[in-house]
Amino acid sequence: MDTNVLISFALDRDPKQQDLAEExxxxxxxxxxxxxxxxFIIFEAIYALRTFYNFLPHEITPxxxxxxxxxxxxxxxxxxxxxxxxxxxxLRRAVGDxxxxxxxxxxxxxxxxxxxxxANRARTFGVAPYW
Amino acid sequence: xxxxxxxxxxxxxxxxxxxxxxxxxxxxxxxxxWKGYFKVGPGDVVKDIEKxxxxxxxx
Numbered sequence: 054m055d056t057n058v059l060i061s062f063a064l065d066r067d068p069k070q071q072d073l074a075e076e077x078x079x080x081x082x083x084x085x086x087x088x089x090x091x092x093f094i095i096f097e098a099i100y101a102l103r104t105f106y107n108f109l110p111h112e113i114t115p116x117x118x119x120x121x122x123x124x125x126x127x128x129x130x131x132x133x134x135x136x137x138x139x140x141x142x143x144l145r146r147a148v149g150d151x152x153x154x155x156x157x158x159x160x161x162x163x164x165x166x167x168x169x170x171x172a173n174r175a176r177t178f179g180v181a182p183y184w
Numbered sequence: 185x186x187x188x189x190x191x192x193x194x195x196x197x198x199x200x201x202x203x204x205x206x207x208x209x210x211x212x213x214x215x216x217x218w219k220g221y222f223k224v225g226p227g228d229v230v231k232d233i234e235k236x237x238x239x240x241x242x243x
Binding site: 062063064065066068071075078082102106108111112115116119120122123124 | 214
């Protein structure tokens with residue numbers, strides 16, 4: 054799961070994305086899928102909510118904690134750094150994109166992201182988009 | 185012999201504001217109550233995590 058899924062679920066910015074994210078979490082809750090929540094996504098979500106939306110830690114913390122506790126959500130700690138550096142370059146500078154891509158390739162995950170460009174790029178490396 | 189000075193008590197942590205969050209949604213795990221909870225106001229420039237990533241040139 055990319056950061057934009059968590060952010061779009063919790064923010065009131067895009068109802069369509071919100072519903073899609075909710076459907077993904079509902080499927081996880083029902084045991085149909087397992088949602089991998091990488092550590093770097095958690096940091097990125099916190100950073101975005103804090104820095105760009107100015108929400109406070111006491112508001113963000115329970116939401117993240119309850120995401121951890123959601124049945125079907127697994128926090129992923131291990132990471133293939135060599136693969137990450139293969140996908141992070143002057144041409145593709147977005148650290149988050151490279152990290153999500155490296156993880157999806159390494160673990161053979163389906164990629165849930167609202168970023169069309171990232172989804173298309175991932176597809177060229179054999180990563181199937183969730184949407 | 186001079187008595188050792190009492191150590192100053194560490195500054196007490198200011199109490200954080202009480203925060204309950206949105207109400208639970210019946211039949212769903214607690215996480216689902218956050219759907220759309222964080223309101224984005226007109227002053228919020230960054231609407232997308234993608235723009236945020238580009239702006240930082242990373243992350």
